[in-house]
Amino acid sequence: MPSRAIHDAQEIGRITDMGMIFVPSRGGVSHAEIEYTSPEQCAQGAAVLLQTLICLDEQL
Known part of the structure; x- marks a missing residue:
């Protein structure tokens, strides 16, 4: 999904x-004191990150 978020991704x-x-x-709401994401x-x-790393490890 395209995003206009830059963060560190712009550099890497x-x-x-x-x-x-x-x-x-x-x-x-993000990047604000009232931001909340449930546990x-x-x-x-x-879990998405873990599965991504597992898939990348299998490919490499």
Whole structure:
């Protein structure tokens, strides 16, 4: 899914392929004190990261 988020991806993307994993925040609020993502959604994001690393490891 295309994103206009830059973060550190802007720099690392200059030297290698990269991707980002997004998890939802309540009300769509991010980068603010009131940002909240449930522990369950954080765990789902971590599971996506784990599966991605496992797949990449198998390919390499």
